[in-house]
Amino acid sequence: MGRDEGIARLRLIRTGGIGPVTYIQLLRRFGDPEAALAALPDLARRGGGKAPAVASKEAVEAEVATVKRLGARYLFRDTAAYPALLAEIDNAPAALIVKGDVTLLDRPAVAMVGARNASGIAIRFARQLAHDLAAEGWTVVSGLARGIDTAAHVGSIDGGTVGVIAGGIDVAYPPENAALQDDIAARGLLIAEQPPGTEPRARHFPYRNRIIAGLSLGTLVVEAAPKSGSLITARLAGEFGREVMAVPGSPLDPRSQGANLLIREGATLIQSAADAIEAMGTIGGGVRAGRGASYVPPEPMDAGDAERRVVTDLMGPVALPVDEIIRQSGLPAPIVQTVLLELEIAGRLERHAGGRVSLA
Template identity: 35%
Template sequence: MSSEELAGWLRLTLTIGVGNDAARRLLAAFGLPQAIFEQSDSALGQLLTPAQVKAAQTEPPGLSALLRTTQDWLAAQADPALGGRMIVTLGDPAYPLSLLATDDPPLMLYLLGQVQALAPQSAHQRSPVAEPTEAADGRGHAANGWPSRAIAMVGSRNPTPQGAENARQFARSFSAAGLTVVSGLALGVDGAAHDGALSAWPDAATADPSGRICTVAVIGTGIDRVYPRQHHELARRIARQGLIVSEYPLGTPPLAANFPKRNRLIAGLSQGTLVIEAALQSGSLITARLTSEQGKDVFAVPGSIHNPQSRGCHALIRQGAKLVETAQDVLEELRWPATVVAIESEAASAEPTCATGTLDTEDEVLRALGSDPVGLDALLARTGLDTPRLQARLLELELDGHVARLPGGLWQRMARA
C-alpha cells in the first residue's frame, strides 16, 4: 500500500460524522479513498448530509502524525517470534471474507502475528463492496487464508475457577481438532480460551508448520497497546501462533465504548459462539446476540443455579442456544468434516481421579461438596469431621487441583470440562 493510499484510508476512518456505512457508500460510488476526497461538494452531497460533506472536505486533525506513526509501525523490525504486521482494507484480497457478510464490516484491520498465512486470492484486488466467497482449503482456511473453521469463545471477566478451567479445556479440545479459537483477550474466560488453544500447540515457541492460525484475539484498542496489562505475555504468545486484530487506529486507548463494538468482529470471524459463564448483564450476551443475528449457532455451558455467573448462559439456553457439555457436542452440531469430528477430546473423556481412587466413590469431602459452592459450616455438618481435619483435607484437595477456594469462604469442586 502506497503512502498516498494509506493516507486516504486513514483520512476516511478519521473523518468526523462519516461512519462505516456512509464510507462504504462513498467507496462504492467513487472507488478508493483518494478519489473520494477529490470529489466536489455537489457530488459528495448526493450521498452525504451537508455536515458530512463539510467534514469530508477538511483534513482531520492529527492525520499527518497518525500517518507517520502507522508507517513506522509497519516498517519496524518486530521480534521474529512475533510474526509480521499488516493492514488490510475492504478492497484488499486478504480481507476476511466472513466479515464482508456482516452488516458493519470495518474499513481497515490492523493485524499482528502470522500474517503470512493470509494469501491473496489472486493478483487483482476485489472491489471494496465485493461479495464474499466460501471456498476453503484442506487446512480449514478460506480462499484467502483466514480460518473457515473458527469458534468464538466468550464469557465472564470474573469466572469461577471451574468456569476458567472449562474455557481452557474446551479451547484446547477445539484447537486439537483443527479449529481456530476467536476471543477478545479480556481477563477471565477470554484469556483462558486463548491459553487453552495455545496449549494444544506442539511447540509453544513457534508457529504451526502447517500454517494454521491457532487463535485470533480481537482487541478494543490500537494494536500497539495490550489491554489488560496482565495479558502482555499472552499477547506475545498469540502473535507467535495466531493473530491479533484491531479496527482502531494506532494509539487508541481502552475506551469503554469500543469493547461492545468489537464483539461484532468476534462473532463475524467465527462460525458459532460458545458462552462459558456470563451474568445477565454480561457483554458476552452481546456477542451471542450478534452471532444469532448473523444466522450462526450459539452454544452455552450450563452451571449451578446458585452461581450468578451462570444466569446469562441459562437465559441463552431458554432463548434457544444449544446446551453443551463437551467440545464434541459443538463439533457435531456444526457438522465439521468427519476427519475433524472424529478426534477425541482428552478433556471430554477423562475422569477425575486422585491417589486414593476415584473421587466420586472414595473421598468423603468431595462427595459432600457436590457440584455447587459450599461453605465450611455446611461441609462440617455433611461430613461430621472436626474443623482442623476438614480444613487440612480441603487444603490437600486444593493443592491437588480438585477443589478451589471462592470469595466469601466458599469451596467448589473442580471437574474437567
C-alpha cells in the same frame, strides 16, 4: 494496492463521521478514495451540514510508520486478504490492523467468551474446550479479557488462537495480559480496529465484540451475567446468522444466569468440543471461512430534495431499521442509502447495531 491508495483509504477511514458502511458506499460510488475525499464537502452540503475535517496525510503516514515498526500490517475491506466471514456483516471494519499468523483466518473459527470473574471450574473447562477445538483444526477467537477469554486463549494458543483487541494493537488491556498478548502475536494472531496507541474506552468494546462474532461460525458462552458483554457478542452472532452456543451452569451461581438464559432462548447446549463442531456444521454452508471480501452495497443513485424530505421525515432520535425506512418511503433502496450517506457525512446521522439508524 499501492502506498498512495492505502494512505488515501486510511485518510477516509480516520475522518470523523465516516463509519464502515459509509466507507464502502463512498468507494462504491466514486471508484477510488481520492475522489471520495474530494466529494465530501458536496455530500455534506446535500445532507444539510458541514463536511467533516479530513484526516491529514501527515497523521496517517505517521500511523502507517508506527504499524510497520510494530511488525503489524493492514487488511482493507473489499480486498482479497480480508476475512470473508467478517466481510459478510454490513458494518465490518473498513480496515483491520493485524500482527501474527494471518493464515489462521483461513481456518473455520469459533468465538469463546464469558465472565471476567469466572469460577475456577469454568476457567478449567473453557481452557480444555478451547484446546480440544484447536486440536480439531478450529481457530479460537476471543477478546483477551480476564477470566474466560484468557482461558480460551491459553487453551488454544498451541493450536491456533486470535485475540481481538478493543484499543490499539500495542496497548495491553488488562495490563496483566501483556505477556499473553505478546505470546499471541508470536504464535497466534492479534487484531485491532483502532489506531496504535489507542487506550480502550467503554465505547470500543461493542465494536470489538462485533469483530469477535463476525469472524466466527459460532459464538460459545461459558458463564456470563444477564447483561454482560458476552451476551452482546452472542446476540450479534445470532443477528449475523451464526450459531449461538452456551455451556450450562448451576442455577445457584449468578455467573451462570446469562448462559442458562441463552439456552432457554434456544442457544445450543454445549458439553464438549464435539457438540460445538456439530452445531456449527449445520450452518457452515451459509457462510464461508477463508478470505476475500464478499459484501457489495447497492449501486448508488442520486437523490432529489423531495426524496431527501421523505426519508428524513420518517427518521427521528429513535433508531429505525434501514429496511423499514425503505419500506415506508416506497423509494428504491439505493436512493435511501444515498440520503443516509449524505446525512452521516453531514454529521446528522447515527448508525446503530442491527442495521438501524437515527437522526443525531
